[in-house]
Amino acid sequence: MGDSDPVSTTPHQDLPSPSLHYPYSNLGERRAHLLPSKPCRSQTSRLSSTDLSPPPLPQKTLSRTRSLPTSNTLHYSSGCSSLPKREYQSNPGQTSWEKLRRPLLESQSLEEIPYGRVSRSGPEPHRLTFATPDWELGHFFQDLDSAQEVYKVLRGRQLDSLRCIEKRLGARLAGPWPGRGGPGQVFRLLDSKPCAESGDAWYYRVVRITEDTWHLLAAKVHKPWSMACEPLDTEPPGLALQATLKPHFNVQSLCGQLPAGTLPEAPWQGPVALVAEVPTQTVADWVGANKELHRTCAGQYERQVCLLLLQLCGALKQLHVDSLGHGDLRPENLLLVAPRGQPTGTLPQLLLTNFARTRPLVPQLPAREDELQLGLLVYEMLGQGPVLAQARGASPPPLPIRSAYSLALARLAPHLLQAEPDSRPSVAQVRVALQTMLWGPGPKLQAQGLPLGPWLDIHRALLPLELAERLAGSGEAAGLEDWLCCQYLTEASHHMVGWALDFLWGELPAAGD
Structure with missing residues (x-):
């Protein structure tokens, strides 16, 4: 180029590179520089066609029409948190239609969300609450016109709600741990x-x-x-x-x-x-103080016996999970405490203590010593300890039947007193049997051959309703027995309940086996 070239006269002018891409620029204005120069056109704006090739057209990426709501769209509450209050007053500057269409405006395409965050089965049932907006119900129910679909989702929601109630009740009954103290105490x-x-x-x-x-x-x-x-x-x-x-x-x-x-x-x-717990008496003291209650109200007393044994099985189950056996289950080593926040006269909290004879369990040799002592404890709590002691190794005498609970315990005790350790049920199995004694189902359901799955669904739905009705009526809060029942219904399956029914009401083991 010569000195008269207009481009060379502007050495500080930034020239566009041939590879420069203008995806959102005015293409008509850029292509105008490629036209032949007119007499009236300024030479400073003219570019030679050999200096700049036509810029490529912008490539537009097409996204799928499917979309997912953003994290701000669904206002979920956590599983065990308190229910959020429904806001009935709308924002004056926002119409109801704007509220309805906001989830659509804030949606994202599937390609913009990492694969791990895309839910293949929809929101979890526990996120469905009373405060869930109507337009979000479709995220939980695939077909609201199907009663079976609605029942399936609500059944899972009821179980999650029961688990939340069980967790909160346990925290309230146990209370905060006082700690080990510190300086200045x-x-x-x-x-x-x-x-x-x-x-x-x-x-x-x-x-x-x-x-x-x-x-x-x-x-x-x-x-x-x-x-x-x-x-x-x-x-x-x-x-x-x-x-x-x-x-x-x-x-x-x-x-x-x-x-x-x-x-x-x-x-x-x-x-x-x-x-941390201040005891009031032992199980031995409790048995002696309630002899008159056992004589006059056998059903009430023996139900409390089952509830105390159930608590003991929970403690022993924890020990056995850690491969430890207590080895000294006597009424004198079982303490009773008034539960936190419970009125006087309610079911006491049982505490396992005295670990002087606690030994590690050997997996290859299931001694089942705790299970044997549990069977002896059944006799002592039903007032038959002296009678059992007089047997002196012979076949244990039958327990007197005074209520439906002693009838079930009379079916349980012979299994626990088997001479062969392998023939005794484990503590976990005894716990399930006690739960079935207390809250069902009974032997009549087994005799009729009715399915156990629907029975569990019915009682999982009715228990929260009963707790709510009691609280709304008399103001009675859920107690220790309610918490134990929640544990049963949240853990139970139709397989374990069926096993417990066969175990309790099947054929009893022969004496001396």
Whole structure:
């Protein structure tokens, strides 16, 4: 090019590169530079056709017409959170139609969402709540015109709701753990006499004060466990093992130690352990205090026996999962505590304690010692301990039948007292049998051959309704027995319920087998 070339006269002008792409520019304006120069056209705007090739047309990417709602579209509530309040007042600046079409405006194509976030089965049932907007119901029900489809979704929602109720009830009954304390804590002894006495310890009520927090605890003063004179600071047997156990509602929980000399007025010497639950009596005390109730109201008493045994099986099941056997199931080693927030006279909370004889379980050799002691405990709680002791190894005497519960326990006890350990049912199986005794189904359902799946669906739907009606009527909140029933209905399957019915009402084992 010569010096008279108009392009060379503007050395600082930015020239477009031949490969430069203008996807959203005015193509007519760009192509005008390619036309022959007119006399009236300024030479500074003219570009040679050899300097710039025509820019390619913009490539438009077509997306699928299917779309998914964004994360802001569905206003779900978490499974166990409180139900959100329905907002009846609409925004003055937004019409109802604008609310309805907003999910469509905020939608995204399937290609814009990672594969892992695309749900193949729709929203989870527990996200369906009373406050779910009407236009979101289609995300939960594939066909609202199908009663079977609606029933299937609601059945899953009922089970999720029952699990949420069970979880909340358990947290409320257990309450917060008081912890192990810290520096600056002060203790006060409330009584000079023990509030309860178990087979291995006395219990005294103690208050622990930390800044503005007060905790009512129990000082566990162990009894002498040997004839020799042991030092005061010697750790009682089983206490170190108890400190390593997983938390459970029916296992006594340790929460620190009371150092020696902390309470000069205390009727003991040396350090003692602190437990979170304050017992009122043992199962042995409870059996002795309710003899008249057993005589006059056998059904009421024996139902409570089944509920206490059910709690014990829950604690033993946890131990067996950790490959531990208690080895000393006696009424003196089972404590009773008033449940948190429950009125006086309701079902007590059972606590398993005294782990001095706890031993590891050997998987290759199922001793089933706890199951055998559980069968002996059934006799003692029904007032037949002395009669069983007189048998002296012979066939156990039959239990007297005073109600439907003692009838079922009389069917259970012979299985637990089998001589061969392999013939005894496990603690987990005994727990299912007790649940079936308490809440059904009964032997009549088995005799009629009715399906067990619909029976479970019916009771899973009726239990929350009963709890709500009681709360709305008399203001009675759900208690410990309701929580145990929730556990049963959330865990049960028609297979395990069918096994329990066959186990309880099938053919009894022969004596001495």
